[in-house]
Amino acid sequence: MRILIITVFLLVSITTSALAEESRELIFSVHPFVSARELHENFSPLIAYLEKKIDRQIKFTVAKSYEDNSNKLGKDLADIVYIGPAAYVSMSEKYTKKRMLACLTVNGRPNYKGYIFTKADNPAQKLADLTGNSFASSSKKSTMSYVVPRYMFIEAGVPFPEKELQLRGNHNNIALAVLAGDINAGAVKEKTYHKYEARGLKPIAMTPEIPEHPFVAGNKMDDETYKKIKQAMLAIKTPEDVNTLLKPIKKTLTGLSDVQDSDYDNLREIFRAVKADEAKAE
Numbered sequence: 001m002r003i004l005i006i007t008v009f010l011l012v013s014i015t016t017s018a019l020a021e022e023s024r025e026l027i028f029s030v031h032p033f034v035s036a037r038e039l040h041e042n043f044s045p046l047i048a049y050l051e052k053k054i055d056r057q058i059k060f061t062v063a064k065s066y067e068d069n070s071n072k073l074g075k076d077l078a079d080i081v082y083i084g085p086a087a088y089v090s091m092s093e094k095y096t097k098k099r100m101l102a103c104l105t106v107n108g109r110p111n112y113k114g115y116i117f118t119k120a121d122n123p124a125q126k127l128a129d130l131t132g133n134s135f136a137s138s139s140k141k142s143t144m145s146y147v148v149p150r151y152m153f154i155e156a157g158v159p160f161p162e163k164e165l166q167l168r169g170n171h172n173n174i175a176l177a178v179l180a181g182d183i184n185a186g187a188v189k190e191k192t193y194h195k196y197e198a199r200g201l202k203p204i205a206m207t208p209e210i211p212e213h214p215f216v217a218g219n220k221m222d223d224e225t226y227k228k229i230k231q232a233m234l235a236i237k238t239p240e241d242v243n244t245l246l247k248p249i250k251k252t253l254t255g256l257s258d259v260q261d262s263d264y265d266n267l268r269e270i271f272r273a274v275k276a277d278e279a280k281a282e
Contacts, residue, residue: 025057029078031069033170036062042248049245053232066141076218085210086143089264089271099226102233103259104212110257111209114144115193118185119178120200127158127205135161136174136186145171148207149187151270154277162281191250211263
C-alpha cells in the first residue's frame with residue numbers, strides 16, 4: 001500500500017510539474033543593440049503574434065548587456081533569445097550548443113555585413129591609418145562592431161587599436177560618438193551606418209558577410225512549444241506579415257529562415273582567431 005501511495009504521489013507531482021511548465025510565462029530576451037524603448041516597440045508585433053500562435057504569455061526583456069543576454073541563454077534563464085552571431089558562438093563555446101529557431105533573412109539572404117568608418121573629414125583611407133587612434137565598439141560580444149572588425153585588422157596584418165578601444169554600449173552610440181569627434185573610428189552593422197551616413201560618415205572598409213542574427217531556444221522549453229514557435233516563425237512569409245511583424249525589427253528584413261548551429265562554424269574560426277589575438281595583446 002505504501003508503495004502504491006508513493007507511486008501515485010510521484011505521478012501527481014510529475015503531472016503537476018508538466019502542467020506548470022506548459023502554462024509558464026516564457027521569457028524573450030534581446031541584447032541592448034539600441035535603446036530599450038526602441039527594442040520594446042520593434043519586437044512587440046512579433047511577440048504578440050507568437051503569443052497568439054502558442055496560446056501562451058511571453059514576457060519581453062532587454063538584457064543589461066551583450067554578455068548578460070548570452071549568459072541568460074547559456075544558463076537557461078530565458079526561453080527565446082535574439083542574439084548576435086558572435087555572441088551565440090561565444091555562448092556555445094562557454095556553455096553548450098542550443099536549439100535554433102530561425103534566423104533573419106535580409107533582402108532574401110540570411111547574411112549581413114557592417115562597416116568600419118570614420119567621420120567624413122577624417123584623412124584616414126585604410127585600416128592601417130586607424131592604428132593608434134581611438135576606436136569604438138558596442139561590446140566585445142558584438143559581431144559587427146568588434147569581433148569581425150578585429151578579425152579584419154588581423155587579416156590585413158595591422159595592429160588592432162587595443163589600448164584605444166572604447167565600448168559604447170550600442171551601435172547608435174558608436175556612430176554618434178564618431179560624428180561628435182569624440183572617437184576617431186568605429187564599426188557598426190550596415191543598418192546603423194546608413195542611418196547616420198548622410199550626417200557625415202565615411203566608410204573605411206566593409207566587413208565580409210556573416211550569418212544573420214538567430215532566435216535560439218533555451219533548454220527549459222519543452223519540445224512541443226519549441227516546434228510550435230519554430231513553425232510559427234518560419235510561416236512568416238507574406239508581404240503583409242513581413243511588414244507587420246518583422247520590418248519593425250529591421251527595415252530590410254524579408255523573412256525568417258531555417259538555420260542550423262553548423263551554419264556558424266566559419267564564425268567560430270573567426271572568433272578563435274580574435275581570442276588568440278587578444279591573448280597576444282595582454
